[in-house]
Amino acid sequence: MKKIYIIGVGLIGGSIAKDIKHLNPEITIFGIDTNDAHLEDALALKIIDKKAEFTDVKYADAVILTIPVDTAVAVLPKVLDLVHDNALVMEAGSTKVAICKAVENHPKRRNFLATHPIAGTEFSGPKAALAGLFQGKTNIICEVEKTAFQLQERALSIFKIMGMRIRYMNPEAHDKHIAYVSHLSHISAFMLGKTVMEKEKNERDIFDMAGSGFASTVRLAKSSPNMWTPIFKQNKTNVIETLDEYIQNLIMFKAYLETDSFEEIHKEMSDTNHIKDILNGIA
Amino acid sequence: MKKIYIIGVGLIGGSIAKDIKHLNPEITIFGIDTNDAHLEDALALKIIDKKAEFTDVKYADAVILTIPVDTAVAVLPKVLDLVHDNALVMEAGSTKVAICKAVENHPKRRNFLATHPIAGTEFSGPKAALAGLFQGKTNIICEVEKTAFQLQERALSIFKIMGMRIRYMNPEAHDKHIAYVSHLSHISAFMLGKTVMEKEKNERDIFDMAGSGFASTVRLAKSSPNMWTPIFKQNKTNVIETLDEYIQNLIMFKAYLETDSFEEIHKEMSDTNHIKDILNGIA
Incomplete structure (x- = not known):
């Protein structure tokens, strides 16, 4: 993995970026956000290496969506439309039924992994991002069987960096x-x-x-x-x-x-x- | 002040004792508790200097009740019956109307100060006692005008040791x-x-x-x-x-x-x- 794109550089996206960057400095982290002030903050705080446009996800080895769950449902299919065949796409919201439903028939469904890393604080935005936020916390993965095996492994390597415990569950549960x-x-x-x-x-x-x-x-x-x-x-x-x-x-x-x-x-x-x-x- | 008696050596009583002892090692702290295991723990942890019996409060310069509020209502008048004329008696429960009512006509009402030091944790017993628990926290004092002025001063000197901010309020409010x-x-x-x-x-x-x-x-x-x-x-x-x-x-x-x-x-x-x-x- 060389290029990871984070869509939504707030508390969760920023904290994920910090952990990946800390332990894998050779990976370039790109930030995408509709809030340009957040992007500038994330750059200034060295949470991301570069700003990017939405269509740049076509260059990604991995894309991580950390945006409100209604936006995620709308944006995820468009990300899948754009990414190359070996890219991993993950989403980290607090609901899983709607997001899994939104891409159930997408031709690139196997590129997607539905996750819910259970960690956070009551604050938001890139300034609230914390290194080590996910250490020892639980990450729920849904419908793992629908994701390409090789991409599951790539995702697990990221969660290992973050120090997360993995649990598998269906979206309804x-x-x-x-x-x-x-x-x-x-x-x-x-x-x-x-x-x-x-x-x-x-x-x-x-x-x-x-x-x-x-x-x-x-x-x-x-x-x-x-x-x-x-x-x-x-x-x-x-x-x-x-x-x-x-x-x-x-x-x-x-x-x-x-x-x-x-x-x-x-x-x-x-x-x-x-x-x-x-x-x-x-x- | 040489002798302080604490009735109920748990989280609150124990934490008060720790603060007093830390900054005034010349004061002897006596512990009174119906739970003998708590008294032994408090001795072993050096939260109190000595165990005492209830009737020993007659020797006290100050008595602090840190027991459940129903027991406090029953016990406080008996403490006032026993203490000498210059003793300060305080109670630290989370309700103030009933306790003030219980002693409103007591001949030693002026020896009593109703307080509510607002601090705590979800734990209980002497093992839960913490030095510095009250630092910077608020202490509500009720009916201050009913307490002898000299004894108010003695109480304030104790709260100063504990680092508390004082607020005055009537019991109903x-x-x-x-x-x-x-x-x-x-x-x-x-x-x-x-x-x-x-x-x-x-x-x-x-x-x-x-x-x-x-x-x-x-x-x-x-x-x-x-x-x-x-x-x-x-x-x-x-x-x-x-x-x-x-x-x-x-x-x-x-x-x-x-x-x-x-x-x-x-x-x-x-x-x-x-x-x-x-x-x-x-x-």
């Missing part, structure tokens, strides 16, 4: 489970932030009372609406299901409070404490 | 606002943890998919049910109000999803993004 362990957390944080800000909007001193617990619980409410709106749109059915169950549990908790059922409240919390064991190992 | 910025976050995290664990209980591999975002959002679900059940009980009315508003916001978000109102969803998230500015400065 991915979207269903990720709704629980990721998408719901974002809604929970956004609505918690909204609830507190609405109530306290005229009393900013009140936030002096907010400790690290609140900061941790609402952290994801800093996330990018441009990235997250299309995720909720594509994964609407699953997200509604998780949200329904979450709301039911909150209503149950409130009913326990209203009926002074404090033994039940204690039990609910004790039972949920087991999440300690489950989360061991997650940063 | 404290309990109302803390419901938003702390108690609600805990319920949100506990019910998020419950929702995901219920769904995924037979698929533990799924938690490989959970990233740092999920870990951050459910972190508080590791908190102690023994500490939190009495907090929710004492602050029931305020907590129900916050929970109601949170549930309404989640129902609204779900309705936006169901009606494909993605512009509204984008706007909600954009508006809530301003929490970035508000949270600046909170760890």
Whole structure:
């Protein structure tokens, strides 16, 4: 591999570029972005070696799409149209059903690998890119059998550089489970932030009372609406299901409070404490 | 001050002891706890200098109660009964109305200062105690005018050692606002943890998919049910109000999803993004 093109040089694309460049300085990283300020930042930060135009992907050994999932669905087929027969094309969004569907009958389907490297922060843009962001994290690969074997190997060599653990899953299972362990957390944080800000909007001193617990619980409410709106749109059915169950549990908790059922409240919390064991190992 | 007694040598009491001891090694710290294993741990970790019995508080220059808020309401009057006329007695729980009410007519009310040092972690017990936990954090003091001036000064000297910022507030305002910025976050995290664990209980591999975002959002679900059940009980009315508003916001978000109102969803998230500015400065 000599030339890797990254479409969307933000938090995720920039962090991938940093890892590849750090360990494979001989690879040239090209950046493509509709936001020219991001491209300039990425150049200045040496995240990418060169700027490129969209049609330049025809020269790529690998193309990595790290753009909002609605744009990815539109752009991916065009990338496949352009790339040469031995190019690897990957996409890294937080939903997988729509993207796999968008290229299921594409003549170059075997050039594509659907991935979801599960890592990030609440920040966005190339300035938020971090070397080592993916170290030890999980990368979900979907429909691996549809990708040319040689290109799977090329992809795995990149993920090895990034230090990722690989898990294989079908797109439907991915979207269903990720709704629980990721998408719901974002809604929970956004609505918690909204609830507190609405109530306290005229009393900013009140936030002096907010400790690290609140900061941790609402952290994801800093996330990018441009990235997250299309995720909720594509994964609407699953997200509604998780949200329904979450709301039911909150209503149950409130009913326990209203009926002074404090033994039940204690039990609910004790039972949920087991999440300690489950989360061991997650940063 | 020569002798400080800490009742409840856990995360908070232990962390206070560490800070005092570190900067004032000439002070002797006595530990009182109904859990003898915690006392032994605290001794072994040099968090306290000596174990003591409850009635020993009569020798104290200062007594600090760091026990669950229901126990505090029962124990505080007994401490005041025992202490000498110049002793400072403080309590550090997450609710302030009930504790202030419990001693409003006590003959030694002027010996008491109601405080809420807003710091902590999701862990508990003396092994979880951390030096410097309170550095730069906020300490809410309630009904300061009811405490003897000389004892206020003694308390402030301790908080200065701990590096805390002081805010004054009445107990009702404290309990109302803390419901938003702390108690609600805990319920949100506990019910998020419950929702995901219920769904995924037979698929533990799924938690490989959970990233740092999920870990951050459910972190508080590791908190102690023994500490939190009495907090929710004492602050029931305020907590129900916050929970109601949170549930309404989640129902609204779900309705936006169901009606494909993605512009509204984008706007909600954009508006809530301003929490970035508000949270600046909170760890």
